[in-house]
Amino acid sequence: MKPKDRQRIQVEVTSRVVQHHTDRAKTASEGYLETLVNDTLFYERQRLERDRRRGKEDAAFYDSVLRRMGHASERDLRGLLEQMAQRFVAEVVGNFNERVYRFATSVIPPGLWGLLNAMSPKRLLSLEGMRHGLASHLLVQGEVDHVRSLLDHGTLVVVPTHSSNLDSIILGYVTYLLGLPPLTYGAGLNLFTNPLVSFFMRNLGAYKVDRKKKCTLYKDVLKHYATCSMEMGYNNLFFPGGTRSRSGEVERKLKKGLLGTTVTAYVNNLLAGKPRPNLYIVPCTLSYLLVLEAETLIDDHLKEVGKSRYIIEDDEFSRPRQVYNFINNLMSLDAKIVVTYSAPLDIFGNRVDHEGRSLDNRGRLVDTSRYVTRDGQPYHDAQRDSEYTRELSDAITRSFLGDNVILSTHLVAYSIFNLLRRHNLGQDVYRLLRTGGQVASFPMEQVHLEVEQVIEALRSGNGERPRLDRLLEGGDIQAVVADALRAFSLYHSQPAAVRRGDRVFHEDRNLLLYYGNRLRGYDLGRRLNGDKR
Numbered sequence: 001m002k003p004k005d006r007q008r009i010q011v012e013v014t015s016r017v018v019q020h021h022t023d024r025a026k027t028a029s030e031g032y033l034e035t036l037v038n039d040t041l042f043y044e045r046q047r048l049e050r051d052r053r054r055g056k057e058d059a060a061f062y063d064s065v066l067r068r069m070g071h072a073s074e075r076d077l078r079g080l081l082e083q084m085a086q087r088f089v090a091e092v093v094g095n096f097n098e099r100v101y102r103f104a105t106s107v108i109p110p111g112l113w114g115l116l117n118a119m120s121p122k123r124l125l126s127l128e129g130m131r132h133g134l135a136s137h138l139l140v141q142g143e144v145d146h147v148r149s150l151l152d153h154g155t156l157v158v159v160p161t162h163s164s165n166l167d168s169i170i171l172g173y174v175t176y177l178l179g180l181p182p183l184t185y186g187a188g189l190n191l192f193t194n195p196l197v198s199f200f201m202r203n204l205g206a207y208k209v210d211r212k213k214k215c216t217l218y219k220d221v222l223k224h225y226a227t228c229s230m231e232m233g234y235n236n237l238f239f240p241g242g243t244r245s246r247s248g249e250v251e252r253k254l255k256k257g258l259l260g261t262t263v264t265a266y267v268n269n270l271l272a273g274k275p276r277p278n279l280y281i282v283p284c285t286l287s288y289l290l291v292l293e294a295e296t297l298i299d300d301h302l303k304e305v306g307k308s309r310y311i312i313e314d315d316e317f318s319r320p321r322q323v324y325n326f327i328n329n330l331m332s333l334d335a336k337i338v339v340t341y342s343a344p345l346d347i348f349g350n351r352v353d354h355e356g357r358s359l360d361n362r363g364r365l366v367d368t369s370r371y372v373t374r375d376g377q378p379y380h381d382a383q384r385d386s387e388y389t390r391e392l393s394d395a396i397t398r399s400f401l402g403d404n405v406i407l408s409t410h411l412v413a414y415s416i417f418n419l420l421r422r423h424n425l426g427q428d429v430y431r432l433l434r435t436g437g438q439v440a441s442f443p444m445e446q447v448h449l450e451v452e453q454v455i456e457a458l459r460s461g462n463g464e465r466p467r468l469d470r471l472l473e474g475g476d477i478q479a480v481v482a483d484a485l486r487a488f489s490l491y492h493s494q495p496a497a498v499r500r501g502d503r504v505f506h507e508d509r510n511l512l513l514y515y516g517n518r519l520r521g522y523d524l525g526r527r528l529n530g531d532k533r
Contacts, residue, residue, distance in 0.1 A: 001094045001184065001207070005232060010089045013224045017085045020220065022078060033077040034069075036217065040084055041066060043215040051212075061087065081217070088221040094184060094207030100199075101182060140174055142341035142403060146354055147282050148180065150344055153356030154278030156235040157262055158183060159396055161251055161285045161404075162244050164292050165191060168206070171237060171284070174339050184229050185237035186222065205234075211243075223261050230265040230279060231272075240396060244293070246301035248517035250285070250404045252397050259396075260389040262347040263372070267385075270369060270378035278356055278368075281392065283342035283399035287469075289407050289487050291514075298514035302433070338407070340467065342399035348388050349395030401464035401521050408471055409496075412484035414516030415450040416442065416497050416506055418528065433509045441503040448477045457524050466522065 001009060025032040044062055048055045065080055072080065150156060160171060168185055175183055186209040192198040209222060230236055238258045241251035262279050269277030291297070343351055346368055350358040358366040371388070372378050421429075424437035455472060458465060471480055485504070488495040488511070496511035497504055506512060 001205070001229065001234070002096050006093055006095065009225065009228050009232065010086070010093055012228050013089045013221060014082060014085045016224045016228070017089075017217070017220050018078065018082050020224075021081060021217075033074065033081060034072070037065070037069065037072075037077055037080050037084070040215040040217045041069075043213070047212050047214070058087075084217060085221060088213075088218050089225065091210070092207050092221060092225055094205055096182065096184075096205045137336055138170070138174060138177070139336040139338045140178065140341075141338070142284075143282075143343050144178060144341055147280075147341050147344055148178065149354040150280045150352070150356050151181070154276050154280055155230055155233055155265075156180075156183075156280050156282055157230065158235070158237045158282045158284055159240045159259075160237070160283075161400055162239040162241050163248075163286060163288060164244060166292055167239070167244075167286055168237070170286065170337060170339065172205075181235050183237040184234040186226070219257070223257060226258055227261040227265045227268070230262065231268050231274075233276075240393070244297060246297045248291070248294070248298065248514035249520045250400045250518065252400070252521055254393045254396060256386075256389045256393055259392055260385060262392075263385040263388055264380065266347055266368075267372050267378050267380055270372065279347050280352060280356065281345040281347060281396065283345070283396045283403070285338075285340045285342070285400055285403045285405065287338040287340070287405040287407055287410075287518075289336075289409050290491050294511060294514050295492060295508075298510045301514075302430070302510065338405045338469070340403045340405055342403045345392065345395055345399075347392060349391040398464060401466065404466040404518070405469055406458065406466050406472060406519060407469045408480045408484040409487050409515045410518035411451060411454060411472060412447070412481055413496055413512045413514070414519045414524075415454050416447060416504065417509070417512045417516045418454070419446065419450055420506060420509070420512075429513075433513065436506060436509060441500075441505040444481075444499065444502045444504055447481060447504045451481055452477050453528060454519070454524065457528050458519070458522060461522050461524075464522065466519075 021033065021036055041062055044058065048059050048062070065084070068076065068080065147156065158171070160167060165188075168187060172183065175181075182205045184205045184207065187201055187206040189208050189210040189212070191206075192201060192208060207225065210218070213219075226236065226238070240254040240259055242255040245251055262281065266277060266279055269279075346352050346358045348358070348368060348371060350360060350366055350368070352358050358368045360366050369378070372381075372384075419442050420432065420437060420439070423439045424432055427437060455468070455477075458468065471483060481504075485495075485497060485499050488497055492508065492511060494508045494511075496508045496515065497506050499505075
């Protein structure tokens, strides 16, 4: 958020949140505002109780709110609500500094210096080389020109898949390389713990999202902040999956809260008579040969405690030297981080042309303003807008599946794990992961054959098909398997699989499951195994 807009958006968001709940109080049961304030107090005091090291100022504030609650009138409750909303907005609001942006994008990839601050001063001198090295390891493809053409017609909302905390840094850098304007995005509070990282993120458009805050009021602040930023013409980035994919799968169940703000912003733009009211949704997939936090993420997924450990604060991203080693290893592989921009959509899930006009399934022009008007007047309707958001979510999911790029590590991990499952039919997957089953390794020839069959199954699908990396398209199965095994051997504490002689041994089955899950969603099990799974 540019400095000139910071106060404006803080005032506007606070006002909207308070007005929303004041209006609801008029039709809700008696004591609505009191319940809302108490709800905020309960969840905030519970959060502070779990983390006594932080938030002394917050604790003092909520203690004062609690003291005033005993004799608060309706007017007093509105005042308390406003004060709490103001605190939340002040914490959330992001910043954008043009000088910092120019420095970060012209000297090093955004935020990378902060991530690598544990390096020696001598190594810091080589960061210019690191910048060019990273750029050469990015493959950006898809509807880039189409996306760029829409800048003259409305506001962009980029919605990517989410595998790693590196995603926002990679996307910020790609945005710069493509000559697109910076994106406003929400970043988890845990990413601001490093002072240097925090400095860059604060000044490159990121706003704070504290997912430990569970109260309704805070969630409303986030939604209204996103809505207002879009109405003000800021191009946004949302991770519609809500958090990094713990399982390694491409997200198929999206969080509709933030997505729904696009309809609200569009209606508000129409009501305000803005000359460019449209918002354009840009699905985007990121595909990594290796994922920095893979071990922590799959472990969290398998423990099935995602709800209680929703925010992972001690993963690989928090260790600067490990980030440095990860990037170095990725470069040594000559591996590409593949960023694929899908065909842009309107907020109702329709495709749009290069002039930003919406098209129906037959390619005919659609006037989307009619979707949200009654008697020629735009209006808000929660039930209607919820259905539109569901349709948009479905369209994004289809784009994710269709533009998901399968790399060698995904394909080989899936193939080896599939062999493992077939040799241990009926065995519980968790037991299989723990024990490895009855077969410790597979002949290389069998692995090659399985990989070949999986590729053919991916190509022959009747539904959504993913994209195949150029190496996979080349048809050299031995090269594909060798590429994956080499990648597995370079970074993780234990390789997912390793070749010894003419056999492939499954070493870390959790990682095989994680990388192989990238192929889920394409009905491969039935086609490969005849429903034996």
